[in-house]
Amino acid sequence: MLNTVTFSSMVVVATTVFATAKPHDLTRSLLMVQNKGTVDVYLSFEDTPVAETSIKIPAGAFFEPFSVPSNKLSIATATGTADVLVVTSSAYTKTNS
Numbered sequence: 001m002l003n004t005v006t007f008s009s010m011v012v013v014a015t016t017v018f019a020t021a022k023p024h025d026l027t028r029s030l031l032m033v034q035n036k037g038t039v040d041v042y043l044s045f046e047d048t049p050v051a052e053t054s055i056k057i058p059a060g061a062f063f064e065p066f067s068v069p070s071n072k073l074s075i076a077t078a079t080g081t082a083d084v085l086v087v088t089s090s091a092y093t094k095t096n097s
Contacts, residue, residue, distance in 0.1 A: 008087070022072065022073040024072045025090060028070050035057040041057045041077055051076070051078065
């Protein structure tokens, strides 16, 4: 058996319309989201995201949950656009054949 961990990082441009930044992933073991923009970003793990129930990440701040959700990750801004750095890792065990 091999324990495998893969890391991924990407910059997503958030707009005023919620968009999927990362799909549902049952193997996700780490999530960190950094707002590199100058406006607030809203982060949602819901199928139909809305700002009222989302996590607000102020400009320049980051979010790293204690318990990593496997849900789809959607992001949006209240106004304008913002660069958002999304870092994830996935961990799984692979059987040697």
